Amino acid sequence: MSLFLQLVSVSKAVDELRMIAVRCGVEPVPLADALHRILARDIAADVDIPGFTRTVVDGYAVRAAETVGSSDAIPSMFALMGRVAMGASAGMNLQPGECIYVPTGGVLPAGADAVVMIEHAEQIGDEILIKKSVAFGENVLLYNEDFSEGEPVLRMGKRLSAQDIGVLAAAGCRDVPVTRMPKIGILSTGNELVPVSVRPQAGQVRDVNSYVIAAAVRDWGCFPVFYGIVRDDRDALGAGISRATAECDVVLISGGSSKDERDMVSAIIEERGRVLIHGIAIAPGKPTIIGKCNGRPVIGLPGHPASAFIVLIAIVRHLITAMTGETGSSVRTLQAALDQNVPSAKGREDYVRVAVKNGIATPLFGKSGLLNTLVKSTGVVRVPAESEGLETGTLVEVILW
Amino acid sequence: MSLFLQLVSVSKAVDELRMIAVRCGVEPVPLADALHRILARDIAADVDIPGFTRTVVDGYAVRAAETVGSSDAIPSMFALMGRVAMGASAGMNLQPGECIYVPTGGVLPAGADAVVMIEHAEQIGDEILIKKSVAFGENVLLYNEDFSEGEPVLRMGKRLSAQDIGVLAAAGCRDVPVTRMPKIGILSTGNELVPVSVRPQAGQVRDVNSYVIAAAVRDWGCFPVFYGIVRDDRDALGAGISRATAECDVVLISGGSSKDERDMVSAIIEERGRVLIHGIAIAPGKPTIIGKCNGRPVIGLPGHPASAFIVLIAIVRHLITAMTGETGSSVRTLQAALDQNVPSAKGREDYVRVAVKNGIATPLFGKSGLLNTLVKSTGVVRVPAESEGLETGTLVEVILW
DSSP: SSSSSOOOOHHHHHHHHHHHHHOOOOEEEEHHHHHHHBBSEEEEEESSSSOOOESSSSSSEEEEGGGGTTTTSSOOEEEEEOOOOOTSSSBBBBTTTEEEEETOOOOOOHHHHEEEGGGGGEETTTTTEEOOOOTTTTTTEEETTBOTOOOOOOOOTTTHHHHHHHHHHHHTTTTTEEEEOEEEEEEEOOEEETTSSOOOTTTTOOOOHHHHHHHHHTTTTTTEEEEEEEEEEHHHHHHHHHHHHOSSEEEEOOOOHHHHHHHHHHHHHHHEEEEEEOOSSSSSSSSEEEEEEETTTEEOOOHHHHHHHHHHIIIIIIHHHHHHTTOOOOEEEEEEEEEOOOOOOOSEEEEEEEETTEEEEOOOOOOOSSSHHHHOSSSSEEEOTSSEEEEEEEEEEEEEE | OOOOOOOOOOHHHHHHHHHHHHOEEEEEEEGGOOTTTTBOOOOOSSOOOOSSOEEEESEEEEGGGGGGTSSSSSEEEEEEEEEEEETTTSSSSTTTEEEEOOOOOEEEEEEEEOEGGGGGGEEETEEEESOOOOOTTTTTEESSSSTTTTTTEEEETTTTHHHHHHHHHHTTTTTEEEEEEOEEEEEEETTTTEEESSSOOOOOEEEEEHHHHHHHHTTOOEEEEEEEEEEEEEEHHHHHHHHHHHHOOOEEEEEOSHHHHHHHHHHHHHHHEEEEEEEBBBETTOOOEEEEETTTTEEOOSSSHHHHHHIIIIIIIHHHHHHTTOOOOOEEEEEEEEESSSOOOOTSSEEEEEEEEEEEEEOOOOOOOOOOHHHHSEEEEEOOTTSSSTTOOEEEEEEEE
């Protein structure tokens, strides 16, 4: 491999990943387990919602037109025809001059089109004095006002929120067709790595990346599979990649940050498949490798956890979205004004960590290897490749962690 | 009970819930399972991070002072003392005039304090020409620059993000002390309710609330326990509440929206414990009941899913935060300008759904019983009790769903 990497742009890297992404299949999950899953089909209401005109207050169902002009001073009088039981149809037709008591959620009888709240009525024997006029549809939910039978309530690609789960319940969707969660194989390479349970000796560092990567992909609706720490050894790494690509949809290898290690990872991918990209015009994250083995995307991430995390957010997230079919964006952003200049090299997309407070974004120019700036920051600001930097006062979009 | 509820303010209701909240205990979870859990103890680094000065580039470790003035035109010359292996200490002391090759992530030898990138050096036999000066600490992470041994890396109460998981890995926290997830018992009452699997007949509606509530509390780090649909029957409801309060930390009952039903729920709570609040000055959500049975908070939520959801967000969320000890807020907000007036009654806290696009918030004044405005909206705007409404153009904070 050449010492000087052929850098490709972030957008080209993302395009490449979208091209090699294989859409995950569909599986049904019980509604109670569908939160945060990606809907794999459009869902239509299987009934009209509501299926009948119902009151949203306790009161008297009437024909609205008959209440016109009613007031405390000049009430109108209606014959009380009884009360509607919850969960049952009204079982009658409301005739002119009649009203019927309906508790909140109860069915309006045929003929009625509004409800007068109990607070605005007075019972005198079998008669009800109505002291306030109501408009058509007032205090009621009309038949199929929310959704009509057959109407799509949610579109495929939606990441299901709590409210979405409620809408699916109303639509009768007990088993929800969702995208299968991509299985992401995670390998860490590097002779300097030790497990978290071990106290590092001179020259050693703990394997932070496996945990950061697993947590990030879990956040994006994937299922992480840990393959542990693999030594910088051609055979061990080759065997690890073979096993992980056989068992997972995507393999993320982190480490291999030195030229020798990168070259080895690249050579092993090339042996078993193909290296598509080696080096991306992004900072941090330049030494990223994108390839394909066994038909599966294999991505070599930088060894520094903070750099690996940026590559996950800026690049790998798009692969996952293409696999799950998620539409819209689950990326949260925030507008803020920079309080310092952010220099940047033209031709390279920079991701600068910022801390945001009261609409002001303060860049944290820490070294990319530091973890403390990752947790002290609110998110990152992207400096586009065509820009030579951003000036103090610029309104930027902060990609929230 | 009186027909006219004694309404209490939202802040009083929240204070009451905080008072009756019992802090959940602590349990250890493996680091790989700790994402989104609430940290229950301060965590300190068990080692210095990094434990040695290491390079972040491939290059030559030097004494920075010796490179002053080096350039392409006038390089300085150093004796190459070999290379440092990954994962091992450098095993030498760098003397004046010497340099040593260190791959990315490798240990700097004693005496070295910076690294010259390989791109700015040239090897000639056993000598290295350095063509660029470096400053002290350049291209390296200094010993304990990230965290010192014993320094707190994360504070208790933090909801753990992917980056936090990485910091815990570096700090050696393999088993993470987190707050036990509160168990939330969920009952739906109402003779009109049928399970999601059933096609509703006249007068019937599906049990949407159980699913919405379960999903919402799951989002906030709780474990929902379903007790299903309970008929509006004193014995059945009483037995359900007894069982749920014996098995869970909090019980949420939804439904009981009509006066009769509310009064029954209230009477049953009073029989088995105490009703603390019956009616809150909030819209939607006024008929909320807060009580305590069996030492556990029992909350009667409105029957309309959209109203129940607002009460969850505005009131119940504070109970859960008090139980888990979460500090800071997991509530995401967004600033936007209203494009319409929002009227509101003084003395009542209103929550108005809004759709936000390009910084403009459009109120969705749908009936509170509609589900479609829940999914069409971006979040809610709170109109404080002391306000009589918000005018067009007002900058508001949108509480994102």
